[in-house]
Amino acid sequence: MNYGLCNLSIVPLRLEDSDRSEMVSQILYGDLFEVLEVTKNWSRIRLTYDSYEGWIDNKQFVSLTKNEYDSLNQLSNKLSTNLLDIITTTTNDLLPISLGSNVAVVNFLNHSFEGKTNDFNYSKSKIIEIANLYLNSPYLWGGKTPFGIDCSGFTQMVYKLNGIQLFRDASQQVTQGEVLSFIEESEPGDLAFFDNDEGSITHVGIIMENNQIIHAHGKVRIDHLDHSGIFNNEKQKHTHKLRVIKRIL
Numbered sequence: 001m002n003y004g005l006c007n008l009s010i011v012p013l014r015l016e017d018s019d020r021s022e023m024v025s026q027i028l029y030g031d032l033f034e035v036l037e038v039t040k041n042w043s044r045i046r047l048t049y050d051s052y053e054g055w056i057d058n059k060q061f062v063s064l065t066k067n068e069y070d071s072l073n074q075l076s077n078k079l080s081t082n083l084l085d086i087i088t089t090t091t092n093d094l095l096p097i098s099l100g101s102n103v104a105v106v107n108f109l110n111h112s113f114e115g116k117t118n119d120f121n122y123s124k125s126k127i128i129e130i131a132n133l134y135l136n137s138p139y140l141w142g143g144k145t146p147f148g149i150d151c152s153g154f155t156q157m158v159y160k161l162n163g164i165q166l167f168r169d170a171s172q173q174v175t176q177g178e179v180l181s182f183i184e185e186s187e188p189g190d191l192a193f194f195d196n197d198e199g200s201i202t203h204v205g206i207i208m209e210n211n212q213i214i215h216a217h218g219k220v221r222i223d224h225l226d227h228s229g230i231f232n233n234e235k236q237k238h239t240h241k242l243r244v245i246k247r248i249l
Helices: 066-073 124-133 151-160
Strands: 002-005 010-014 023-028 032-038 042-047 053-057 062-064 084-088 094-098 178-180 191-195 201-207 212-217 219-225 229-232 237-247
Touching (some): 002 042, 002 066, 023 053, 032 066, 062 066, 124 212, 151 201, 151 212, 201 237, 212 229
Antiparallel strands (some): 002 032, 002 062, 010 023, 042 053, 084 094, 178 237, 191 201, 191 237, 201 212, 212 219, 219 229, 229 237
16 A cells, blocks of 8 residues: 655645545645555545545655655644744745644655644643634635635644544534533533534534634634524524534543
8 A cells, every 4th residue: 555645735635536526625734644546647545634535636745655654653743833834845945834734744854844833732722712713714615724614624623733633524523522412511612513404414613602603604703502503693593503512522
């Protein structure tokens, strides 16, 4: 089996092997993956962090040997904590990287990084603090950065920056954690999940104090949460139907 490492800022992960195909997620600088299938221009990969699969352009990653992959995979994550940071490459070019990029790989790539990284001291209050860094980020299907993010990409990245692993999609994340029976039992940092008319989980957000929720809908925004679901403060109506509340930790 072949392996790879993302050495660029943000790379699209696509449903099929075409630039016109739907972007299902994004790969950030420092992400590792297994290569499952290779064509002339594309590779089907499985991300190491969350086992998410998709297609990536062969020009947009660095190939690794099994030994290199194993060595890098044993490194502790060092995630950048600024909305935008800079990597200096071997040719002294500047490479912008996004919040949550894994800079533990800079030595392997002969890059340099002088920014701040996360200490992974978990707390519920820190989850809210990091969630607020993404406030007003535009919604982007498959996105995982402050420059475009979807609902489950938002929750996954916020928890990742706290050292807690979530699956990629809301329908997967809902399988994690402990079910809470009532909103009144929830604490800031818990996750609320919402379904459609067919009962499928289609949305997720992070509960805040005072019956508020921060979530990606049009943009990362703060709205009111009640027993029915999310009440949009601008539209003055409910936009999402509450299904379940989960406590991850």
